[in-house]
Amino acid sequence: MKKLRKEDSLESVLSSISNKIRIEILKLINREGPLSFTEIMEKLQMDPKIHAGKFGYHLKMLNEAGLIASDESTGKYYLTSLGQEVSNFIYNIEDFVNKKKSEMLVRTSSLTIEPFDRKKIVEALVREANMPRRLADSISKEAEERLKKSQIKYLTAALIREFVNAILLEKGLEEYRHVLTRLGQPVYDVTITIKNTAKLGDPSPEIIHSIAGNSVLEEYMLLKVLPRTIADAHLCGMIHLNNANYWVLRPANIFHDIRLILNDKISINDFVLPYPNKPITFKEALFMVNALLKQTMSYVSVAQSIPFFNIFLAPFAKGVDEKEIKKLFREFIFNLNLILGCHIPKVSFELEFGIPDFLENVKCIGVDGKQYTYGDFFDESIRIYNILIEVLSETDGISKPLLNPALFIKIRKKGKLLDKFYEILVRTCQLARKWGNVYFINQEIPWQTENVSYNLDLSRVDSISNWEYDTIRVGVLDNVTINLPRIAYEAKGDDERLKEKLYEIMEIAIEALNIKKQVMEEMIFIDGIIPLFKKNVNGSSYFRLKTSPGIISYVGLFEALKYHTGNSISEDNSALKLAKDLISIIADCCSKASIRVLPSSMVSEPVSKRLLNLDIKYGYIKPKDILYYTECSNLPLYLAIELKTRLKIEEEFQKLTKGGHLFDFRLEEPFPTEEVLANYTKRIIETTQLGIFTFTRSYTYCWKCKTISYGTHIRCPNCGYDGDKLAVYTKVYGRNKPSIFWNQEEKDFIAISKSFIL
Ligand SMILES: [Zn+2]
Structure with missing residues (x-):
């Protein structure tokens, strides 16, 4: 150069x-x-x-x-x-x-x-x-x-x-x-959402807003929060992450301890809610419960439960006359349904026949400011129970049911004297046969622990060391569903491979819940996005994250075994044994996880259609080979087998699924009387190993003539109306829901569900 x-x-x-x-x-x-x-x-x-x-x-x-x-x-x-x-x-x-x-x-x-x-x-x-x-x-x-x-x-x-x-x-x-990358929806999709929203049962601008938001947060979860192995496992249909739209935002449910708000130990949200003095009357106590449920509504994806409802409320009912309690309950229930909507149960109360042993001597403050124990309020607890049942049997002004709260009735050792409570049981069954919104929890059987609670998504928590620590102020973090037929397709008839595949998927599912727990920890304790859950109660937070479990559920057990062995688990003992082995593997992996994970047979949203479609798409099966994967039960609801056999098989699986299950007695018309139902309930409790069961009665509500007709009708038996304002109420995926709110999966679920005769 x-x-x-x-x-x-x-x-x-x-x-x-x-x-x-x-x-x-x-x-x-x-x-x-x-x-x-x-x-x-x-x-x-x-x-x-x-x-x-x-x-x-x-x-x-x-x-x-x-x-x-x-x-x-x-x-x-x-x-x-x-x-x-x-x-x-x-x-x-x-x-x-x-x-x-x-x-x-x-x-x-x-x-x-x-x-x-x-x-x-x-x-x-x-x-x-x-x-x-x-x-x-x-x-x-x-x-x-x-x-x-x-x-x-x-x-x-x-x-x-x-x-x-x-x-x-x-x-x-x-x-x-x-x-x-950016997250969000194409312009076209948003337009379609807006255009189609009116077809939903309860359309509103807010729904469009939430659909748009859901797509962003679901993608965010898959792109940013979960490692690619887990995101891919969800996308390819090996597993299904329930509540994906809220995965990064909130737990699936919560089991409240209302003592804390009734005793003014924590405040709910005094920035925005009208705040009374420390409640001293029954009316104020109910007001606080309502405020708590309203505030928590946006903190959970699926549901809220209030365990010991009639016991913790009992001190406030002291000296209040029956008429007054009834009037206040009516107001309370109306307000609750005003906030939550009366069409889908989102809140459940657990009611007890009397005071459980472990609560008998627990201290509480009476409305007079003196100290008592809950054992002192037995009479009030029963009064609350009875009046609540009575009020919930009523309807709103146009004869339709108010489905919030659903009731979970706990029957304990003390209830062994079921005869003593027989009348209460009959009244409970009267409500059950009227609206089908009642569940019975059997605390008597050996595999239940001192205290168990079930939430509305039918997930279950039990006390391991302590009734309080493990079952209240906890919530299910979320639910990961395993596609069992997929592992059967991949195992190609080899038992060992089948189990190996299951172990592999379990590892992924547990890791997903592990991450969910970390996300919740960050949300609640670092980012402070759910203030109520962070509230300090005697040195620990209101929401007990440490003992809050993740749930691993499954679908298609029946179909997986049928494909793998060629036999039906309802007919073939070796197929049934292998099925139990598989669920035992799930339970075993859960118990060995570093966080609390529980196995369940319940999904919290329709899952199996998506997984079945992906199995078809990836060529595991042909479109018409299999039409359904069974979900929320182990035997398909269309299977024509004796009720006795069905019960026998399901109770064995309930024992293995400590994170949730349900036996749904879908009964045909004419429906048994309340006495027959009460006697039957008593027999199930005394002779079977079912942990929880419910009776489902379908009924049709006509918006035109405002009447209820029992059974499923496509034309109103009263006025002949056959338009789209005729709604069938029945349980879908374990929960009551009128047909105008069913999506396609729910319609299919109902189409294949068979009713029994007792
Ligand atoms: Zn009519």
Whole structure:
């Protein structure tokens, strides 16, 4: 290279960049790194046949000015350190000039219009994707060049992001693109949501808002929160993450301890709710319960439960006459259904026949301010029980049922004197046969512990060390469902492989719940997004995260075994044994997990249709091979077998699924009388191993003539109406729901569900 004098050198540098092509060459090498003679020509869209001579001259100028040099081994031109400086300088001037000229205007996500600024891309790449600044700089320059060339008329921040992401993909920088991507819905999908919302049972602008939000948060979970192995397991249908839209936001349910709000130990949300004094009357106590349920509604995905409802409330009923209690309960129930909607149960109360042993001597404060024990309020607890049952048997002003709360009746050792409580049992069965919104929990059988509680998604928690610590102020974190037929397809008839596959999936499912727990910990205790759950009660938080379990459920046990062994578990003992082995493996893995995980046969949303469709899509089975995967029970509801046999098999699985189960007696009309039902309930409790069961009676409500007709009707027996305001109420996936709110999966569920005769 020719040696230049200092004063010549500046002049030569400046004159070398006073040409458009030479500027482009410097910028190009700055962006893309060393390039050969022909590469540069191609990228600048110059024809080597025509322009080679002239182009050589430009390169020579840059070379002589000391801005570029060529590498002899590769023949490529690179920027010298002076060339690097000068090309950056050119970019800076360009940025400055562009801004002044406002050459490209951008509509930003914060709803402003600003001149294009390349540096914002650099900052975003560094901040969001942790990209080295040098690489970010070169990507941003390329994006700017391309945007300019494309002459886009309507430039938005989202579009720039798409542009940058495309460049990252082209350059094989996929990992960076992964974190930079945007979440959300195509414009078309949002339009469709808006157009279709009126077809839902209870349309509202809020629903559109939540559907749009769901899609963002579900994608967020899959992209950012879960490792790819777990996200892929969900996407390919090996597992199903229930409540995916809320996975990163809240637990599935909660079991409250209302003593804390009744005794004024914690406040609910005194910023926004009207706040009374410490409740001293029955009316104030009910007000507080309502406030608690309302506040917590948005903190859980599925449901809330209040264990010991009639016991913890009992001190407030002391000295209050029956009429008054009834009046207040009516108001309370109406308000509750006003807040939650009366069509789908979202809240359940657990009622007890008397005071359990472990509560008998627990201290409580009476409305007179004196100290008592709960044992002192036996009479009040029974009075509350009876009146609540009576009030819930009523309807609203247009004869439809109020389905909040559902009642979970706990029958304990003391209740062994069922005869003593026989009348109460009959009254309870009267409510059960009226609305079907009652569940019976059998605490008597050996595998139940001192205290168990079931929530409305039929998940179950039990006391391991302590009735209080393990069963109240806890909540189910979430539910991960295992696709059992999938492992059967992959095992190809080999028992050992079948079990091996199950172990593999269990590892993934447990890890997913592990992550959910960490997410909840961050949400509640670091980010402070659920203030009530963080509230301090004697040194620990209201929500006991440590003992709150994750649930692992399954679908298609029946179909998996049928495929694997060729036999039905209802007929073949060795198939049944293998089925029990599989559920035992699930239970065993759960018990060995580092966090509390419980096995369950209940899903909290329709799951199996999605998993079945994915098994078809990936070629495991053909479309008409199998029509359903059984969910929420072990034997399909369409199976025509004796009730006795069904009971015998289901009770064995209930014992293995300590995280949730249900036996649903779907009974035909004419429905048994309350006495028959009460005697039957007594017999089930005394002679079977069922932990929880319910009686389901379907009924049809006509919005036209406002009457209820028992049974499933497509035409109102009273007025003949047959339009879409005729709703069938029955249990779907274990919970009451009128047909106008059923989705396709729920319709299918009902279509295959058979009723029994007692
Ligand atoms: Zn009618």
